[in-house]
Structure formats: C-alpha cells, structure tokens
Amino acid sequence: MNTLGNKNGQSGMTYMGMLFLLIIIAMFAVVLVKVVPLYLGNFKVQSILKSLAEEKETAGSTPGEIEKRILARLSIDDVDNVTKEHIKISRESGKLVITVNYESRVPLFLNLDVVAKFDANRVELLAP
Numbered sequence: 001m002n003t004l005g006n007k008n009g010q011s012g013m014t015y016m017g018m019l020f021l022l023i024i025i026a027m028f029a030v031v032l033v034k035v036v037p038l039y040l041g042n043f044k045v046q047s048i049l050k051s052l053a054e055e056k057e058t059a060g061s062t063p064g065e066i067e068k069r070i071l072a073r074l075s076i077d078d079v080d081n082v083t084k085e086h087i088k089i090s091r092e093s094g095k096l097v098i099t100v101n102y103e104s105r106v107p108l109f110l111n112l113d114v115v116a117k118f119d120a121n122r123v124e125l126l127a128p
Contacts, residue, residue, distance in 0.1 A: 031108065038104045038116045044077045045100055049123040052098065058125055063089040066098065096125040 013021075048070060052058045058066060067087055074082050086102040100121040106114045 031114070034106050034108055035114055035116070038081075038106060038114070041079045041081055041104065042116075042118045042121070044079050045074070045082060045102075045118070045121050048073045048077065049098060049100065049121060053123045053125055063096075066096075070098070070100070092124075094126075098123050098125070 051073075052066070052069070058069070061069070066089055067084065070087055071084060081104040082100060082102050086100055088099045088101070090097050090099075101119045102121075103115060103117045106116075108114050
C-alpha cells in the first residue's frame with residue numbers, strides 16, 4: 001500500500017496555526033482582565049448613589065456631608081478612580097442632584113491605554 005499519496009489521512013492544525021490562535025486568545029484575555037475591573041468599579045459607584053437615594057437621612061444632609069459619605073463608601077468599596085473633583089452636588093427645581101462623572105485609564109500594552117468614560121452616574125434626591 002502506498003500511503004504517501006493518501007492525503008485524506010492527514011488533518012489538523014499546524015504549529016504556526018496553533019501558536020497564532022493562542023496569541024489571539026491571550027490578547028483577548030489580557031483585554032478582559034484590564035477592562036472588567038473598570039466596569040465593576042462603575043457598578044459600585046452606581047450602587048452607592050442608589051443607596052444614597054434610598055436613605056431617608058440623605059435628603060436632610062448638607063452637600064459637604066453627602067460628599068464625605070460618598071467618599072467614605074468609595075474608599076470602603078476600593079474604588080480608586082473617583083476623587084472629590086468628580087462629585088458634583090447641585091440643586092435643580094427643588095431637588096438635590098448628585099452626579100459622579102469620571103474617566104478611568106488603564107495601561108494595556110506598552111504605550112496603549114484603555115480609556116473608559118462614565119457619564120451616566122446621576123441620582124436625584126428630594127431637597128428638604
């Protein structure tokens with residue numbers, strides 16, 4: 001039997017193809033490991049604002065007290081991307097409006113960074 005002419009017996013991926021596939025999978029894994037914590041931090045910010053809206057004593061607090069409360073909760077939840085400058089507290093049409101808009105930057109590869117901008121963190125409280 002001549003097996004040299006039989007190409008149906010060979011199948012599979014070459015070593016170069018396998019290496020290329022592993023490099024692509026590794027790149028996606030690195031991006032996921034870097035980007036997911038940014039969104040988890042934003043979910044923590046949203047939950048902090050939501051809990052402030054549900055508390056009764058928040059409506060009677062001064063903007064400085066609310067800011068201290070937010071910063072303390074951010075510290076407890078280990079959210080490092082949000083600082084005092086990102087928290088804005090204002091009064092609009094009889095309501096106390098708290099907005100936390102910030103941007104997070106994480107290095108990805110060499111001089112390439114991932115930048116995530118979070119602008120939808122807003123809650124309205126009834127002013128006393």
